[in-house]
Amino acid sequence: MQDPATTIYVVDDDEGVRNSVRFLLKSVGLTARTFASAREFLDGYQPRQPGCVVLDVRMPGMSGLELQEQLNLRGAVIPVIFITGHGDIPMAVDAMQHGAFDFLQKPFRDQDLIDRIQRALDRDAKNRAALAQHDRIRGRFESLTPREREVLTLMTRGKPNKVMAAELGVSQRTVEIHRARVMEKTGAASLAQLVRMVLDLESQDTVP
Amino acid sequence: MKADSHPEGQLGVPAAVLHGRLLHVSRMATIGEMAAGVAHELNQPLTAIANYAQACRRLLARPDADPTELQQALAEITTQAARAAEIIRRLRDLARSQQSERATTDINALVQEMIELVESDARLHGVHVSLELTDELPGVLVDAGQIQHVILSFVRNSLEALASQPGGGHLSIRTSQPSAAEVEVAVIDNGPGLAAEAMARLFDPFFSTKASGAGMGLAISHTIARTHGGSVGYRPNQPSGACFYILLPAPPAT
Numbered sequence: 001m002q003d004p005a006t007t008i009y010v011v012d013d014d015e016g017v018r019n020s021v022r023f024l025l026k027s028v029g030l031t032a033r034t035f036a037s038a039r040e041f042l043d044g045y046q047p048r049q050p051g052c053v054v055l056d057v058r059m060p061g062m063s064g065l066e067l068q069e070q071l072n073l074r075g076a077v078i079p080v081i082f083i084t085g086h087g088d089i090p091m092a093v094d095a096m097q098h099g100a101f102d103f104l105q106k107p108f109r110d111q112d113l114i115d116r117i118q119r120a121l122d123r124d125a126k127n128r129a130a131l132a133q134h135d136r137i138r139g140r141f142e143s144l145t146p147r148e149r150e151v152l153t154l155m156t157r158g159k160p161n162k163v164m165a166a167e168l169g170v171s172q173r174t175v176e177i178h179r180a181r182v183m184e185k186t187g188a189a190s191l192a193q194l195v196r197m198v199l200d201l202e203s204q205d206t207v208p
Numbered sequence: 209m210k211a212d213s214h215p216e217g218q219l220g221v222p223a224a225v226l227h228g229r230l231l232h233v234s235r236m237a238t239i240g241e242m243a244a245g246v247a248h249e250l251n252q253p254l255t256a257i258a259n260y261a262q263a264c265r266r267l268l269a270r271p272d273a274d275p276t277e278l279q280q281a282l283a284e285i286t287t288q289a290a291r292a293a294e295i296i297r298r299l300r301d302l303a304r305s306q307q308s309e310r311a312t313t314d315i316n317a318l319v320q321e322m323i324e325l326v327e328s329d330a331r332l333h334g335v336h337v338s339l340e341l342t343d344e345l346p347g348v349l350v351d352a353g354q355i356q357h358v359i360l361s362f363v364r365n366s367l368e369a370l371a372s373q374p375g376g377g378h379l380s381i382r383t384s385q386p387s388a389a390e391v392e393v394a395v396i397d398n399g400p401g402l403a404a405e406a407m408a409r410l411f412d413p414f415f416s417t418k419a420s421g422a423g424m425g426l427a428i429s430h431t432i433a434r435t436h437g438g439s440v441g442y443r444p445n446q447p448s449g450a451c452f453y454i455l456l457p458a459p460p461a462t
Contacts, residue, residue, distance in 0.1 A: 019284070027264075085248045
């Protein structure tokens, strides 16, 4: 089920084209907002709203590719579908290399656009779910005390309780208590899952 | 040179006529560069029309189709169709001013007629120009403006290639008769010449080695040569530089 706030952002400097896309999307029950320039879009775009962008690659001022770069720089996860002119294949390839979700040549079949938008919205929903999950897990790890974090580090290195106790200068009983607290706070069901969570957090946090 | 208000160029062609022809030539260049732009421009109303039409079909498939909404889409389709027609009308007007007029022409005279323009262009680029005209060439049946356009686009290419030439560039326009059936005009420079991969695609539309180039100049030259029953080509110049040439059929000797 689609989030009712889902918005398709249509960015095209040609008024005739962008209004026709909005009309087409409305005919299949999708809500579109139109923008005449990349700048207008950046000013009006709500990063929290689910959706996707349908973007003309050629525009005066900031081009479609430059806009994609701006979105990348801002860490925006919203999928972008590029609309290229006929024969603009090199430009489409360029767009894909800049992280575009998909592209389509003008003029296009309505079903092709709608299918791509649907896939982009699915991707957006997955991206958002993954980000939310990531934030939740990060929050749990951030609630660990400094001592619990030390225990976590040693646990993920596979150290037995006895070794941990010696390294931390505490009793094995204390280590066991910290261990139980780490498992409880992070919500990990097993040591294997805990390790996976830590790896996920590390890998996502190193993404530029 | 007469001292009246109608100065004549060489060969008695009034300057005003020459000016008109040059305008015509530059308009030809514009058309070529416009071709890519026009394709893009026409694509916009066509895309809009297709979108509205497809949306109408979807709306009509619903039991509760709203006539007002459909009418709105149909009005938009009409507007966009008129817009496409307007683009085509402008293009046709432009093409109409390009009607080909062929006459038996002395190719040397044709080159000399444009030399002033070439020289002033070359001066701006710090390039020296010379002519190597072969006497007593047979007359060729051509549209002088179009052939001058071809030569000019060769010259412009050379001037750009010579822009970074240390010690000053040199450009030469040479006429010759390589065989009984052909007359050749070649534009030769002492620039860097062309890379092998550029040579193969040189006369393709949209091919350009320049970041800013639309890549239409040489493709148009190719088309013009073909409509005259001739050809355009490139060969490396010895010992260095580029040589672009156009071959035109010479009428059989009577």
